Amino acid sequence: xxxxxxxxxxxxxxTGKSTVAAALAIALSRxxxxxxxxxxRRLSAAAALGAVLEDSTTVxxxxxxxxxxxxxxxxxxxxxxxxxxxxxxSRRMLRSRTFGYVTAALPGLEAFLLLERLxxxxxxxxxxxxxxxxxxxxSGSTVELLSVSSGVxxxxxxxxxxxxxDSVDSFLTDATRFGxxxxxxxxxxxxxxxxxxxxxxxxxLGIVTxxxxxxxxxxxxxxxxxxxALNSLGGHARLAVRRNAAHEQAALAAPRFAAAGIPxxxxxMMFTPAMGPAEVEKLGRVLDAELLDR
Amino acid sequence: MKxxxxxxxxxARPRHPAHPESLDLRSQSLVICLGPGGVGKTTISAALAVxxxxxxxxxxxxxxxxxxxxxxxLGLGADSSEPVEVQLxxxxxxxxxRGAGHARLRALRLDPKRTFDSxxxxxxxxxxxxxxxxENRIYRNLxxxxxxxxxxxxMEKLLELAANPLTDLLVLDTPPAxxxxxxxxxxxxxxxxxNSRAVSLLGAPAGLFRSxxxxxxxxxxxxLAAFDRVTGLNLLSDIQxxxxxxxxxxxxxxARAARAQDKLRAPDTAIVIVTTAESSRxxxxxxxxxxxxxxxxxxxxxxxxxxIAELPDAAELSSARIAPSxxxxxxxxxxDYAALxxxxxxxxxxxxxxxxxxxxxxxxxxxGREPRTIADLAEIGRSxxxx
Numbered sequence: 001x002x003x004x005x006x007x008x009x010x011x012x013x014x015t016g017k018s019t020v021a022a023a024l025a026i027a028l029s030r031x032x033x034x035x036x037x038x039x040x041r042r043l044s045a046a047a048a049l050g051a052v053l054e055d056s057t058t059v060x061x062x063x064x065x066x067x068x069x070x071x072x073x074x075x076x077x078x079x080x081x082x083x084x085x086x087x088x089x090s091r092r093m094l095r096s097r098t099f100g101y102v103t104a105a106l107p108g109l110e111a112f113l114l115l116e117r118l119x120x121x122x123x124x125x126x127x128x129x130x131x132x133x134x135x136x137x138x139s140g141s142t143v144e145l146l147s148v149s150s151g152v153x154x155x156x157x158x159x160x161x162x163x164x165x166d167s168v169d170s171f172l173t174d175a176t177r178f179g180x181x182x183x184x185x186x187x188x189x190x191x192x193x194x195x196x197x198x199x200x201x202x203x204x205l206g207i208v209t210x211x212x213x214x215x216x217x218x219x220x221x222x223x224x225x226x227x228x229a230l231n232s233l234g235g236h237a238r239l240a241v242r243r244n245a246a247h248e249q250a251a252l253a254a255p256r257f258a259a260a261g262i263p264x265x266x267x268x269m270m271f272t273p274a275m276g277p278a279e280v281e282k283l284g285r286v287l288d289a290e291l292l293d294r
Numbered sequence: 295m296k297x298x299x300x301x302x303x304x305x306a307r308p309r310h311p312a313h314p315e316s317l318d319l320r321s322q323s324l325v326i327c328l329g330p331g332g333v334g335k336t337t338i339s340a341a342l343a344v345x346x347x348x349x350x351x352x353x354x355x356x357x358x359x360x361x362x363x364x365x366x367x368l369g370l371g372a373d374s375s376e377p378v379e380v381q382l383x384x385x386x387x388x389x390x391x392r393g394a395g396h397a398r399l400r401a402l403r404l405d406p407k408r409t410f411d412s413x414x415x416x417x418x419x420x421x422x423x424x425x426x427x428x429e430n431r432i433y434r435n436l437x438x439x440x441x442x443x444x445x446x447x448x449m450e451k452l453l454e455l456a457a458n459p460l461t462d463l464l465v466l467d468t469p470p471a472x473x474x475x476x477x478x479x480x481x482x483x484x485x486x487x488x489n490s491r492a493v494s495l496l497g498a499p500a501g502l503f504r505s506x507x508x509x510x511x512x513x514x515x516x517x518l519a520a521f522d523r524v525t526g527l528n529l530l531s532d533i534q535x536x537x538x539x540x541x542x543x544x545x546x547x548x549a550r551a552a553r554a555q556d557k558l559r560a561p562d563t564a565i566v567i568v569t570t571a572e573s574s575r576x577x578x579x580x581x582x583x584x585x586x587x588x589x590x591x592x593x594x595x596x597x598x599x600x601x602i603a604e605l606p607d608a609a610e611l612s613s614a615r616i617a618p619s620x621x622x623x624x625x626x627x628x629x630d631y632a633a634l635x636x637x638x639x640x641x642x643x644x645x646x647x648x649x650x651x652x653x654x655x656x657x658x659x660x661x662g663r664e665p666r667t668i669a670d671l672a673e674i675g676r677s678x679x680x681x
């Protein structure tokens with residue numbers, strides 16, 4: 001399937017968002033150079049690939065995959081340095097407590113600058129024909145982040161910020177450039193939250209969700225007659241039922257997303273004693289075959 | 295070499311034993327659940343509250359999570375910013391004797407904006423001062439989405455609820471946090487903004503108070519003015535008037551923030567860190583512990599949510615009279631979940647090794663289904679066990 005160059009991966013906390021972002025980046029990087037941008041201070045997406053990052057630095061994960069960490073603080077610093085070209089003053093400024101208070105009082109400024117940075121990175125990605133995969137905040141904070149530019153327009157009716165907010169908005173709502181990917185696990189709450197965030201992004205922000213990814217789906221091991229034969233095996237029966245229930249719950253979600261025009265893809269539950277780069281690569285191969293080859 | 299166990303005299307006994315058996319909810323008056331997003335903090339808060347009510351306490355539970363999940367589970371509507379009684383029939387009925395008649399559970403959802411407005415109304419010196427604040431651009435944005443304000447307001451509401459003599463225990467669910475102190479430190483940050491002499495001087499005409507300004511303030515002022523011009527925000531005057539409009543109210547805010555800090559450090563307050571056994575969450579939980587310890591706050595318990603329940607015995611399979619193909623599948627299924635259990639055990643032992651003194655590690659086994667009812671929450675509360 002054809003994907004926009006910028007993919008914004010979000011989902012309920014605990015659904016493996018960072019793992020999915022990392023796996024997706026691996027899959028895309030087999031076709032085209034890819035950058036994985038991590039908005040999580042802990043850089044968990046990059047860590048899932050075994051890469052160690054420092055703030056705002058880029059590391060090479062493979063020949064065609066880079067990972068970069070974006071933090072609001074670093075973006076604020078870059079912005080201040082841009083508008084205050086005298087470095088001695090801008091440095092001093094950033095160290096001052098007063099300035100810290102004032103930026104704290106500027107609602108969403110840091111978040112806004114983060115979006116602006118993503119827009120610039122997207123422009124570069126388009127020029128270089130790269131993919132940009134963003135490990136975004138969990139769905140609870142995503143709307144807050146994505147709607148910050150309209151808030152900025154509200155408090156800054158003219159000037160640089162207002163113009164920037166306009167271009168950020170048109171970038172986010174351009175489905176040829178920007179698309180959301182929402183992650184979930186086979187649990188009702190996670191599915192519900194994924195449906196809610198896609199609806200909110202579409203209706204309130206004009207952002208298109210290109211795919212829903214159901215993570216941690218166990219393969220179907222038992223058929224109904226086998227489950228019925230397990231009555232006398234308490235613990236084993238419960239474990240078998242649990243596995244099948246997760247599988248069935250996953251199957252129930254797809255039609256709900258299809259009704260909203262969103263294709264759903266499944267990633268298998270990795271029944272492994274550790275979850276490391278090798279497992280993430282395996283998930284990447286699944287996405288490569290399921291999502292990209294479609 | 296391990297030191298020999300020494301019998302301590304009662305007076306020489308440490309205030310907190312090295313490994314308390316479990317968290318005794320009856321001896322707490324406040325339980326604060328902190329943790330990263332997606333670990334089931336809301337569920338654990340509700341489960342602790344339901345359990346405390348079941349064992350005879352009068353409990354209030356407050357969620358500040360914007361998603362009304364807890365209220366869903368508790369069967370309440372989304373607009374419950376005041377405590378609403380939760381029906382415990384069929385759950386607490388077995389309880390007899392002391393406290394049985396007095397036990398109750400109430401739940402509410404924090405509305406940060408409404409709480410902030412009511413605090414401003416309470417402390418404002420006049421109606422005009424109140425309206426100036428409520429209409430200020432900074433205030434309107436501050437009290438809306440800005441992280442930190444919800445946290446501060448939760449503290450405010452907490453003090454209000456804690457003052458109720460009919461409540462034995464208050465359980466507080468907090469917003470998902472990247473840092474442990476995001477929540478606990480919010481009052482201090484907001485107060486620093488309000489009390490910042492430098493901020494109020496930013497708008498003062500040059501020359502005036504100059505002797506009191508440090509060089510960095512002057513630089514900050516010059517750059518902020520440039521910042522204001524370039525960005526088109528015109529914020530300086532708003533910030534100044536915002537801070538000024540809190541003149542006279544600061545004392546009230548400050549006194550309450552100090553009381554909130556005392557409350558956090560009170561011996562009957564328990565800070566509980568909720569996490570899951572995923573290695574990235576455990577790493578985050580360990581950072582939380584470190585940050586809290588550095589801030590002088592004591593972690594009472596770590597709760598690892600959704601651990602895999604006890605696995606069945608493999609030996610049962612060899613004697614079971616079922617088709618060989620089914621037996622093979624069951625063995626594979628068991629091996630699959632045993633692998634996950636191994637992964638989990640690695641995380642748990644890392645956590646055990648970094649457990650602060652006096653803290654108890656507890657695990658909440660996965661129900662195998664999502665908690666939807668009070669009975670489910672009661673079951674989770676009951677099944678919490680030392681990990």
